[in-house]
Amino acid sequence: MSAQILDGKKTSAEVKEELKPRIAYLTEQGCQPGVAVVLVGDDPASQIYVRNKERTCEKLGIYSVQHRLPATTPQEELIELVNNLNQDERIHGILVQLPLPPHIQEREVLYHISPEKDVDGFHPYNLGRLMIGDPVFLPCTPWGVQELLLRYNLSPEGKNVVIVGRSNIVGKPLAMMLVQKGRGANATVSMCHTGTRNLSTYTRMADILIAACGSPRLITPDMVKEGAVVVDVGINKVGDKTVGDVDFEGVKEVASYISPVPGGVGPMTIAMLMANTVKAAERALQRKNA
Numbered sequence: 001m002s003a004q005i006l007d008g009k010k011t012s013a014e015v016k017e018e019l020k021p022r023i024a025y026l027t028e029q030g031c032q033p034g035v036a037v038v039l040v041g042d043d044p045a046s047q048i049y050v051r052n053k054e055r056t057c058e059k060l061g062i063y064s065v066q067h068r069l070p071a072t073t074p075q076e077e078l079i080e081l082v083n084n085l086n087q088d089e090r091i092h093g094i095l096v097q098l099p100l101p102p103h104i105q106e107r108e109v110l111y112h113i114s115p116e117k118d119v120d121g122f123h124p125y126n127l128g129r130l131m132i133g134d135p136v137f138l139p140c141t142p143w144g145v146q147e148l149l150l151r152y153n154l155s156p157e158g159k160n161v162v163i164v165g166r167s168n169i170v171g172k173p174l175a176m177m178l179v180q181k182g183r184g185a186n187a188t189v190s191m192c193h194t195g196t197r198n199l200s201t202y203t204r205m206a207d208i209l210i211a212a213c214g215s216p217r218l219i220t221p222d223m224v225k226e227g228a229v230v231v232d233v234g235i236n237k238v239g240d241k242t243v244g245d246v247d248f249e250g251v252k253e254v255a256s257y258i259s260p261v262p263g264g265v266g267p268m269t270i271a272m273l274m275a276n277t278v279k280a281a282e283r284a285l286q287r288k289n290a
């Protein structure tokens with residue numbers, strides 16, 4: 001029997017639809033949500049992501065400005081731009097598209113983004129709040145994974161969740177979210193990585209298996225428990241095809257639910273970014289009215 005599809009396109013459309021009245025209210029109050037997108041260099045994948053984000057803002061009535069800088073931009077100049085955006089009242093969210101060119105230290109730049117405008121949720125302040133169970137802005141991809149599961153009534157509560165990948169933007173924050181005592185979490189979480197020996201021993205124990213390792217089709221059917229829920233975060237170019245970290249065709253015969261690539265976690269990530277931007281604007285309005 002073939003698995004049911006976790007449709008990120010449809011689910012993200014629902015999330016975005018629910019944002020519309022909040023955006024309308026904020027705009028009415030003179031606080032239209034605004035986002036600044038900063039792109040350094042001309043990485044083709046980053047250009048596509050940035051264009052998608054801009055298009056989504058436009059459709060939702062979120063104000064957006066783009067700053068496209070040459071790959072040779074000095075780090076200090078980028079930080080100066082971030083500092084200016086921190087002061088800009090029209091801007092509630094600052095997105096610095098990663099990866100940055102090698103001469104720029106990503107961390108240094110991200111640390112300069114005001115935590116109140118950190119709609120990507122990468123600032124250590126926001127990651128710390130997440131860790132202690134009092135989050136403000138959740139990182140968008142992990143939040144998108146959690147939201148996708150919840151909207152299919154697949155609560156991680158009490159489940160064995162195995163995450164393959166330990167990056168600071170996906171694996172680690174997702175593990176931190178799902179381990180919290182609370183709604184949509186309360187799972188027993190294992191995190192696997194390149195230091196894990198015998199990966200399939202872990203993946204086969206998963207009720208919910210989340211692949212975020214950037215390794216095309218690493219997860220094969222023999223690594224998946226019958227009836228498991230499989231979420232594929234990976235986006236990999238193989239020739240002219242985009243594939244995930246899961247061997248979709250094989251694994252869909254073993255899993256009960258599976259997210260496709262494209263059309264799974266990718267659209268959810270953008271929807272959650274919009275949700276964070278709206279939240280940032282709501283917080284700004286609250287501060288103004290306080």
Ligand code: NAD
Binds near residue numbers: 167171192195212215
């Ligand atoms: P990353 O390269 O920073 O981290 C990958 C992690 O996977 C590492 O922690 C590494 O230890 C682990 N890993 C790699 N190969 C492994 C293996 N063979 N066995 C076990 N562990 C292994 O990547 P990232 O930024 O976390 O992204 C992961 C994937 O998700 C990439 O394909 C990326 O393009 C994709 N991604 C998608 C979205 C989205 O919106 N859908 C967002 C961010 C990243």
